[in-house]
Amino acid sequence: MKRYNDTTYAILGILTTECKSGYAIKQIMDQSLNHFWKISYGQIYPTLKLIVQEELAEVRTLSSQGRPDKNEYHLTSKGIEVLKNWLEQPIEHFPIERNEVLLKLFFGRYQTQEKQVFLLQTYKKELDRRYQTYITIEQAIINQNYNDEDSKYWLLTLDYGKRITKAAIEWCVFTLENKL
Amino acid sequence: MKRYNDTTYAILGILTTECKSGYAIKQIMDQSLNHFWKISYGQIYPTLKLIVQEELAEVRTLSSQGRPDKNEYHLTSKGIEVLKNWLEQPIEHFPIERNEVLLKLFFGRYQTQEKQVFLLQTYKKELDRRYQTYITIEQAIINQNYNDEDSKYWLLTLDYGKRITKAAIEWCVFTLENKL
DNA sequence: CAGCTCATGTAAAAGGTTACATGATTCC
DNA sequence: GGAATCATGTAACCTTTTACATGAGCTG
Numbered sequence: 001m002k003r004y005n006d007t008t009y010a011i012l013g014i015l016t017t018e019c020k021s022g023y024a025i026k027q028i029m030d031q032s033l034n035h036f037w038k039i040s041y042g043q044i045y046p047t048l049k050l051i052v053q054e055e056l057a058e059v060r061t062l063s064s065q066g067r068p069d070k071n072e073y074h075l076t077s078k079g080i081e082v083l084k085n086w087l088e089q090p091i092e093h094f095p096i097e098r099n100e101v102l103l104k105l106f107f108g109r110y111q112t113q114e115k116q117v118f119l120l121q122t123y124k125k126e127l128d129r130r131y132q133t134y135i136t137i138e139q140a141i142i143n144q145n146y147n148d149e150d151s152k153y154w155l156l157t158l159d160y161g162k163r164i165t166k167a168a169i170e171w172c173v174f175t176l177e178n179k180l
Numbered sequence: 181m182k183r184y185n186d187t188t189y190a191i192l193g194i195l196t197t198e199c200k201s202g203y204a205i206k207q208i209m210d211q212s213l214n215h216f217w218k219i220s221y222g223q224i225y226p227t228l229k230l231i232v233q234e235e236l237a238e239v240r241t242l243s244s245q246g247r248p249d250k251n252e253y254h255l256t257s258k259g260i261e262v263l264k265n266w267l268e269q270p271i272e273h274f275p276i277e278r279n280e281v282l283l284k285l286f287f288g289r290y291q292t293q294e295k296q297v298f299l300l301q302t303y304k305k306e307l308d309r310r311y312q313t314y315i316t317i318e319q320a321i322i323n324q325n326y327n328d329e330d331s332k333y334w335l336l337t338l339d340y341g342k343r344i345t346k347a348a349i350e351w352c353v354f355t356l357e358n359k360l
Numbered sequence: 361c362a363g364c365t366c367a368t369g370t371a372a373a374a375g376g377t378t379a380c381a382t383g384a385t386t387c388c
Numbered sequence: 389g390g391a392a393t394c395a396t397g398t399a400a401c402c403t404t405t406t407a408c409a410t411g412a413g414c415t416g
Contacts, residue, residue, distance in 0.1 A: 006278075009283070013286065013290075034276070035276065084291070087284055091302060094281070095278055097275050098217055100273065100274075100275065101274070103189070103213075104267055106193065106213065106334060107333070108332075110260075110263060110267055115267070119270075152288075153287070156355055160348070160351050163348070164348060167346065171344075
């Protein structure tokens with residue numbers, strides 16, 4: 001079976017939900033998947049074109065008065081097959097995050113202690129902000145989609161985000177208190 | 181001050197250590213920075229060329245018999261200035277890791293439970309392997325470089341790696357036991 | 361004598377971001 | 389009246405990976 005990149009599979013996956021336009025894909029990405037996947041319009045629209053070319057989805061154009069036309073993409077059975085096949089394949093590349101904060105700290109010898117403290121405090125603020133965002137999304141999913149089959153899995157990914165973020169916050173606190 | 185990309189700063193930073201050739205940069209990357217930064221030869225050699233062009237480092241070619249010539253790159257004072265300046269700048273992009281495991285789990289509805297379990301077990305194995313690697317590197321740093329000023333910071337980044345990885349492992353265990 | 365390590369490098373392709381262009385509606 | 393939202397899309401650019409090329413010495 002022909003292979004596509006992960007971005008294509010991510011979009012294919014989102015097309016199984018209510019989100020069926022380029023704009024809606026971007027929205028759900030920024031809201032619900034933001035902690036482990038993000039994507040720009042510069043990828044979304046060309047990828048949707050590819051998906052139609054490959055007959056993984058069909059496009060239906062809805063012209064609403066006033067607003068620009070909306071393209072709705074609906075998965076074909078081939079599209080669903082391709083998605084399911086990808087889901088069954090073992091993971092090839094386990095993620096290694098690129099972390100600019102750690103990169104700077106790695107060369108901390110060339111920085112003043114004051115700047116190091118500032119770096120970690122800023123990082124901690126960002127992590128705190130994220131943690132709160134996850135809780136907000138979690139509540140939104142629990143309130144809105146409690147009978148949706150998807151929500152179980154969405155909550156699992158959020159739990160991951162929360163745990164990782166909490167560990168990172170604890171590292172910040174510990175490092176600021178004891179290690180610099 | 182002229183801006184370069186993070187890869188350039190990473191290499192600049194490594195050139196402050198004993199590692200001064202393209203090959204040695206790749207080695208330390210794969211060993212000590214691997215948990216938050218990685219890089220390929222396809223980036224290293226062109227970037228080193230750029231660094232010399234920009235007069236951030238000077239190159240000294242050592243021809244050893246038998247082995248191919250070795251290029252040693254030594255930072256200029258301008259190079260050190262550029263590095264220090266970057267270290268002082270606030271972080272622009274806080275990392276968002278792309279996680280294929282979570283992406284697949286997000287669409288878990290289209291996968292069998294059996295495959296979900298396998299996915300998480302494989303991920304856990306990889307995380308366990310990583311955790312062990314961090315401990316090994318930690319020991320190596322403690323034994324070899326205990327009087328090196330850098331080692332303090334290197335251990336801090338390893339502590340981060342360990343904490344994050346441990347949190348991820350705990351999520352795997354919890355999810356496998358209660359949530360699928 | 362096969363395979364690994366040391367050592368440098370390039371070219372093509374893939375992947376991704378940013379900036380731009382367009383334009384109506386709705387909210388403050 | 390200005391800003392945000394809805395909505396689509398492209399082009400240039402930047403970044404990164406992969407595959408290739410070369411070749412000696414050392415290890416089992």
